[in-house]
Amino acid sequence: MQIGFLGAGLLGRPMAERLQAAGHRVTVYNRTQSKVADLPNVGIAVAAQPEEAIRAGACVILMLADAGAIRNVLLSLAGKAELKGRTVIQMGTIGPQESRAIQQEVQAAGGDYLEAPVLGSIAEAKAQKLMVMVGGAEAQFTRWAGLLKSFGPEPRLIGPVGKAAALKLVLNQLIAAEIAAFSLSVGLVQREGIAVDTFMGILKQSALFAPAFEKKLPRLLARDYAIPNFSTKNLLKDLDLFLDEAKGLGLNPDCASGVRQLLQQAVDRGLADVDYSAVHSLVNPSNENKG
Numbered sequence: 001m002q003i004g005f006l007g008a009g010l011l012g013r014p015m016a017e018r019l020q021a022a023g024h025r026v027t028v029y030n031r032t033q034s035k036v037a038d039l040p041n042v043g044i045a046v047a048a049q050p051e052e053a054i055r056a057g058a059c060v061i062l063m064l065a066d067a068g069a070i071r072n073v074l075l076s077l078a079g080k081a082e083l084k085g086r087t088v089i090q091m092g093t094i095g096p097q098e099s100r101a102i103q104q105e106v107q108a109a110g111g112d113y114l115e116a117p118v119l120g121s122i123a124e125a126k127a128q129k130l131m132v133m134v135g136g137a138e139a140q141f142t143r144w145a146g147l148l149k150s151f152g153p154e155p156r157l158i159g160p161v162g163k164a165a166a167l168k169l170v171l172n173q174l175i176a177a178e179i180a181a182f183s184l185s186v187g188l189v190q191r192e193g194i195a196v197d198t199f200m201g202i203l204k205q206s207a208l209f210a211p212a213f214e215k216k217l218p219r220l221l222a223r224d225y226a227i228p229n230f231s232t233k234n235l236l237k238d239l240d241l242f243l244d245e246a247k248g249l250g251l252n253p254d255c256a257s258g259v260r261q262l263l264q265q266a267v268d269r270g271l272a273d274v275d276y277s278a279v280h281s282l283v284n285p286s287n288e289n290k291g
């Protein structure tokens, strides 16, 4: 199948490569062209303008940062003009209301729209193990499930457009809460002089354990947040979307607001583009930072 792909960032790039490896012909557009200059070497075409990628196939996949980026790239005048008769599959993390608004604009331009946000990161994308959550109609799901299996074995239909977006935010709220809570516990373990291995041994045998803890521990211990899987600024974006949604539905999200403050402080300290585990440096500052 011929596929247009907009947004070859941290996760978009390995996803585009997966599609190509699955036998599809992929045309990628990325705002910063230098980041995709090598893709033709692996058989992926690069478009200089978004509209060129959009018209490359019957389907265009979005892996852009946020709704603002989608407006710039997909819903510009030139982009919209190419949407007639094409299907847009939105796979980034945006809010349910944003997704429904984009759906309306795509439909008004004569296109079809479904959302398919994913849980998992670069390693899961490379291993075809992303969890793909689909928001759309049953018929859309049936039509596109085969393609979505290029990213993960079991795409799931969650409900109409907006529901998969909401579920993705629900999950990312847990990512944020887990890293903040885990950093705090690791900090106290270290300051009490308890061996981290002892803490982890008990944690792992308990119902409290989450695999994300073990995955992030080496970064926390080394205070090494470089080479991100998922950036601090994107997690902050997702937590803001979660908070909007949760407040609108009458929940009390104070605990998430606290974590949001930490992420904002991390961004303010220049940690926007590193791995989100950098929140550890705020929760558990090193002695050098104590000053």
Ligand SMILES: NC(=O)c1ccc[n+]([C@@H]2O[C@H](COP(=O)([O-])OP(=O)(O)OC[C@H]3O[C@@H](n4cnc5c(N)ncnc54)[C@H](OP(=O)(O)O)[C@@H]3O)[C@@H](O)[C@H]2O)c1
Binding pocket: 006, 007, 008, 009, 010, 011, 012, 013, 030, 031, 032, 033, 035, 063, 064, 065, 066, 068, 069, 072, 073, 091, 092, 093, 094, 118, 119, 120, 121, 122, 229, 230, 231, 234, 235, 238
């Ligand atoms: N990384 C993960 O583990 C992960 C997992 C699940 C979901 N997600 C979600 O998937 C989406 C992409 O994630 P990512 O990690 O690949 O993000 P990323 O590395 O920050 O890449 C974002 C992409 O959006 C483009 N972009 C950003 N702002 C733009 C603008 N104003 N106009 C045009 N293009 C713009 C970037 O272009 P440039 O290259 O020019 O900056 C890049 O192609 C996000 O919504 C993220 O929350 C990420």
